[in-house]
Amino acid sequence: MSRQKIQIILVLASLALVALLSAQLVWLTKAYSVEEKAFNHRVQVALTSVSDQLLTGLGRAEAKPIQQIASNYYLAELNAPVDPSQVEHLLEQELGKRNLHEAYEFGVYNSLDDTLMFGKYVPATHRQLAEKGDAILKHEQTGTPLLYNVAVVFPGKTAVILGEMEFWWYSTGALLLVVLFFAYTMFQILREKRLTELKTDFINNLTHELQTPITNIGLASEVLRKRPETLSPERLTRYHDLIYSENERLRAQVERVLQMATMESGELALKKEPVDVHALLQQTSQNVAPRLQQRSGHLRLDLQATRSLVHADSLHVANALYSLLDNAEKYSTQAPAIEIQTRDVEQGLLISIRDHGIGIKQEFQKFLFDKFYRVPTGNVHNVKGFGLGLSYVKAIMDAHHGQVTVESAEQGGTRFTLVLPV
Template sequence: MSRKKIRMIIVLATLSLAGLLGVQLTWLQKAYSLEEKEFNLAVNVALQHISQKILADSGLTAATPPVQQLSSSFFLAQVNAPIEAKELDTLLKKEFSKRRLEVNYEYGILNASDDTLVFGNYVPATHPKKEADNAPESSAENGMVTGKKAAGRYNFAVVFPGKTTYIFSEMTLWLYSTLALLVVVIFFAYTLLSILKEKKLSEMKENFINNMTHELQTPITNIAIASEMLRTQGNSLPPHKTERYHQIIYQENERLKAQVERVLQMAVLEKKELALRKTSTNVHQVIQDTMQSLHLRLQKRAGQVHFNLQAENAEILADSLHLTNVVYNLLDNAEKYSPQAPEIEVSTRNHQNGILISIADKGLGISKEVQQYVFDKFYRVPTGNLHNVKGFGLGLSYVKTIMEAHQGTIQLNSRENQGSRFELYFPFAS
């Protein structure tokens, strides 16, 4: 599927889910608002009935409805009449139970003249029936007695501290449907990221196959041409040309072996079959030996290598073959990604009970946007108009895997057109 079609599908699916989620949240908000109105209405009716009962028992009447909702969860009944705490407690439980308002609440009796609290009590959402028959044990302040009606005039207030939780508990179906939709959205996002990741991996694999085909075809073609010349004209060729064709066959065969070995190494790593053969290895010796392999290439390009090997203890426990491959990969990249005469600096120093190896160049560098991908398998750093950089995109992935197998780390510091510096840290064996 083309990138354009994938992008279109992603955009349409995202817009559809975003619209669906928006509609769901809108309906959830409306459902909450309706539940809240229903709750407020039930409380108002219950408190109105209680107020009328208190006024009727006292032989009083109210010119206006005594119940006011002063905030979302605070209700005040201005009855301005004698109130017995036990009777109020019983009436509240009865009226709330009748309307199935199974919610925690606090009520208080206030002095009508100055709104001071003379009695208060907390009632949980679930309580035994016998509690309705038990009078509150605490006695009121300012002369308020809970066992009989006081001569003074009082109001009462009710507060619902768990109102929001109660309303949400009444919206179970809406909450489950919203949660289910959120799960769908999360699953969609996960699927989307997986598709994009697989698409990217597919593209990198395709580039890898194209690069591998080219990299393997070139030495095979050169070997075939040199072999054909030796087969058909071997007896008539001058000795120096015969030697030259032999050298071509040998060099191209070594190049072919190296390419195949690199692919096989990654296949082993992917299967988690890497078995390190750790021995005492001198890092400085490995660096010197590896440089011999690159000496001719650097010499042809007038390249320079500056050594600053300051590590006093250069012996580590490592797999010398893989360590050599790690150093070679980094030096090889430093040479390949230097468009002019390569200038490479190799340094070592002891650091935090280990050894730090630094390999720096003054080549193309790597932009910050792609630095997070350079250690991914098959990824190759874009080189713009520079098309002579060969490779499979396996080198740095291999390097990172080997470093992790040695309990080491690798860090990259690079700026575009200003070169790159790779730092390898190998801990000493404890």
């Protein structure tokens, strides 16, 4: 699938999902408002019935309609000398009849100045048998009876309504699950896509890298085959040397690819033995020394660790160190200046390899240890490589229960830090 096609699918599918989610949201709010209306209705009918009964008891006319002051706050304007315990009893009875078993608070207020005369919290369910709740009695009723209003509050109204929308939670949950699966699938597809692209780059790169020595060997052997007698001994040696070195290069390259394949199949067999990392560092530095000399660069060793003995596979660790030094040299435009430092740390031995080369932008750093990854440089690839070095380093460090981290700034050089348990 082409990148464009994937993008179109991604956008369309995301749009469809957004539409679906919005529809669900609209339905959810609608369902909520329907449930809320039903709740309000039940409370209002119950309160009307309470008011009517209270007022008829006092020989008064019908009550005023129930007012809803806030979403969960209902007021019955009675303006009558009612008895709080009777209010409580009637509320109990009427709410119960309408299946409203939620906790509520009610208050009896003086209708003239709105002061609370009596208040009580009634807990949810089985109220008939229940604890009495905490009542506050502000004023004893003395002398001429005052005129009261009754207010009822349902503190848990929203929770109750949400609880009644069970079906909606299941369907929303299912929808979210679909979104999650979709996101995961897309993530996987994009990852696969990226890997395929990297692999294609790698194959192009590899073909190119193999072609150069093959061509060189071909040309040299052609000359040797056709006119060996006309060649001077020096030129003969030069051609032989060329064939030999190009063949070595070819072999090394094939070896690296094979090594990667072995690692991929999980067959990396480590031969662990006590290894002196300092000696290893000195040896690998010597291996890059000729290349550094050629570019008039220099390498400084600062080996401060007191415990440099680790239990490791010396060949693989040496390869990993070489890979880092190779990068430090390759990715320096001016004369390479490399510093190697070791230090004791809590987790073991720390090795830091620092260069002053081109550096790596922050945004690319998280991909560095991915197989085949090379920092994109447009179409110019003046530094050759397969993007295998760092993924190898990472694999080797993992196999030794070590760590590798990178710090870098564009044009500010790079520092790779390895930590190996001693």
